[in-house]
Amino acid sequence: MSKKHIDSVPLPPKDAEVLTTCCDYCIVACGYKIYRWPVGKKGGIKAGQNAFGRDLPIELDKGGWVSPNMHNVVSHEGKPHHVIVAPDTDTEVVNKGGNHSIRGGAIAQKCYSPDKPTKDRLQHPLLRVNGKLQPISWDDATTIFAETSKYVIEKFGVHAWATKMFSYQFFENTYALTKLALRSIGTPAFAWHDNPTVAPATPGFRDVGIDNFSASYDDWYLADTLVIAGTDPFETKTIIWSEYIMKAITEHQQKVIFINPRKTTGVAFAEEHGGLHLQLNPGTDTILHLAIARTILENGWEDSEWIKKYTNNKWETDSGFGQGTRNTDWQWRTTWGKFQTKGFDDYKKWILSQKESDLKYAAETCGLDAEDIEWAAELMAKPRADGSRPKTSFGIEKGSYWSNNYTNTASYASLGLVCGSGNRPGQMISRFGGHQRGGIKGGSYPMGKSPEKFGGRRRKPLDLDRWVQAGKVRFAYVVGTTWTAGMCGSGELAEVFRNQTTRNPNQLTSSNVDDVIETFKKRIDSGGMVLANQEIYLRKGMGTELADLVLPAATWGECDFARANGERRIRLYSKFYDAPGEAQPDWWIAAQIAKKMGFSGYDWKESNDVFEEAARFTRGSRKNYQPLVKMAKKQGKKGHELLREYGTTGIQGPIRLEDGKLVGTKRLHDSTLKLPTTGPERETVWQKWLTKFKSQSGKANFMKSPWSIFGDFYDHIKPKDDELWILNGRINEIWQSCFDDVERRPFITDRFPENFIELHPEDAERLGVESGDYVTVESDRVPVQKSGFYGRDTDDLMFTNLLKDGHIKFVSAKVKAVAMVMEVPKAGTTFMYFLNTDNPANALTPRVPDPISDNYRFKLGVGKVKKVGESPYKNSFKQMTFKSRAIV
């Protein structure tokens, strides 16, 4: 690969236009400024000569340097313009002073450019005719989509019409797409990009009474002890690490406890500074949480006063429970008998009676030293000599809740309650977040139509992957996600799709609209499926191979959009350049389809129309921005325009109105928040959970987390003989699932030209593998739950019974990777990038969701690693580095 070294960057002239946006990638959503000026002009290095108003070179150790990767040339209103997309140095929130990650710092390279690696952006609707994708008009594409959809719904019902879509790519798009799928069509065959259904990420938090985005970033700084489960924010939430956690460590000696089988830079740094790495065996988190809680309880370190004041006692626990239809997951989980307690004393009694909470048993099962578990308990809860307590916050992410979803989240949140956390500054229990929070549902999920049930009257949303596997889906609308590579057991899932699409005999031989619809009808009648994929690039699998219809989407920077971040901060993401070719924003595409299907309410002219309509659907949620839209109307402005005035600072949801002014909400369940005594003003939606927990009583519930819910599956899946755990996840350099960074930024492509596997030196030596070797990672026992939608008895959907009743099959999978030998993964475990479309680590992960919540156990892959040769990177200086990711 050729490599260019650019040793200069053009400067914006003083009169360059300046717009604001935020980074498109991780949850943190740093504030950025866009400087745009026509090609042919240039600025100078003196403050008076450039739009930054700064002298160059800039000061060391400060934000504000513009590197070559922050510059691009784009088309704006049809004419070439320079753009610099650089972190906002003036911002006082999030990326204060202009800090950035390796991802956001290069986001200018996301922009379409005809002679850069973004040149393959989708520009026209495409139809697969004679096996090849060829351009068609928007009119024909939407007609084919609508007519085929109408046929499927009329003949097979709404259950046969499925949507699989991103949950995050801006309010306007998610609202429009879900309005079509959930309100206008009303299908239960609907799933988000990251699970097989509409599962909540942290159901245990929900049952305890905690909103999973309750904390503000400042809370991560304010804590004396910060517990981080299942992630290293250094890698995937960089600015939360750099601006909050790392500063807390160096400025006020915050102690950070990582619960994670993998040691990366943030973990190593925390350890160096008095923190603790609980490098546990994968999947054993619940046991660790129980053992820490028990240690605290046995020492009497719990926050008794707080527990008395803010958690439910026996009578309060019962209040509101046991009522209604029990048709929501929340209701049945909290009335089932397996999880709910009668308050703290009952929880304590339960924990003390569990063999899993025994220190010695836990240490052995988790692969930890008992002293470290005790030390963790001490750091979290032991009162100081003067009687004061450490302020402890608890953050969680997917390494934990995607290995064992329900009991990990329930036990973790309950541990937090023991420490008096959840409702005050520096003492919060929250997710850190993955994608940004861009979801607004334009309709309710039609739970009543879902055929999936736990034993008893316990209805669950439909597992769409299993539904496809059962041959029930005849039309699939796939928006912004690589469905097969993104889900578990991905190799086998891709085969299921092939059988129903490309291997069906009814394939297009003409692009004549009538012929196309006729052929699709034949395919649908023969049991096959028609697949439409809406994307910004032609992605491997879904786009290149499976889609009949490809719809080109416009994205970040190509339309005005709004979205919230991990502390509910809502900002406007400005349009600043032309979308390539005929690409259109997702809301526009959904609207054309909806209108052609005969639905009303889609006459939007611009994204602001969608933003204003969607506002009503945020009322009562953590993203409520209805007061902003009403205020804008009062001021004679568009909602987007008022939000634009808030710049990169934005405003934290839920937005309230106080003394006629818009006020943001720093944290939820905030016992220190003073609301006006006169009551909510005008558009403000008062929710009890602004100041109290999210339960009927406003107090928190201690939840039980019995290992037996998960133990049979765990015993079955864990490595046997010479197998290793094949863990997977995101890494710092490759955040956006391979479409922006690793595939289209040469400096990242050189860093990770292929998927990799981190091996511990002990395992590598045993296997005879060195850094730079090619290895295969394979398994012939990847479990796939192929059926079993309905359980009669409560234990029917537990793994042992699924197996016994023939609902599980085992499939083979094999992927290739470049070995990286380093003391980063725990011995016996490995780590791969999760969503490489050539070699997805997900091929090895079990497609058996947590029966309680239908979240996949994405992190529990297992396989055998074998050397197959040497990669070219082993002896090259150009690509890949095999240095440790934990050097401090």
Added chain:
Amino acid sequence: MKDDLKLVKDTETNLPGCINRRQFLFYSAGAVSTLALSSVFGASSALAAEALFAEYPSKKLASLSDLNQDQPIDFLYPNDDPTYAQCVLVKLGEKAGGGVGPDQDIVAFSSLCTHMGGLLGRSYKEEHKVLGPCPSHLTTFDLTRHGMVVAGHAVESLPQIVLEMKGNDIYATGVAGLIFGGAKNPGM
């Protein structure tokens, strides 16, 4: 539109591309000839790049006998700016991309972190042959692989100082990349 952008790229955006001799030095295993470059950039821009490349001064840094393995030496390049021209020269003891000397293990880099300008000069790790982690935000750069980011936040590799041997003397002759702080490299 496409032609417009292409023109911009060739004449304005990337002009000081300075990839020719440097790339030859870096990727000596697969030498890039002037002819090949011309076919990529057009003869005129290859010539322009050559001319610009020549603007970097040649500066003697040390003699082979001055260097001890894993003991970095500070120097200033491409000019004498005490802040922005801070660089570090090190004999790694293992073959490295762009390395010179009998063992091709002598390399030099800018000492300023390309993330936010933290000082990396004192952060050399003998065991790993890296500069970093940067004291500011912990970015680490692999000195054996042209300053590639190992972990951290920089969106550019650490600018490598192009070295050439004249007898037993080591000379700096160019900079691959833009040094932190400015819109052009110091003095250029």
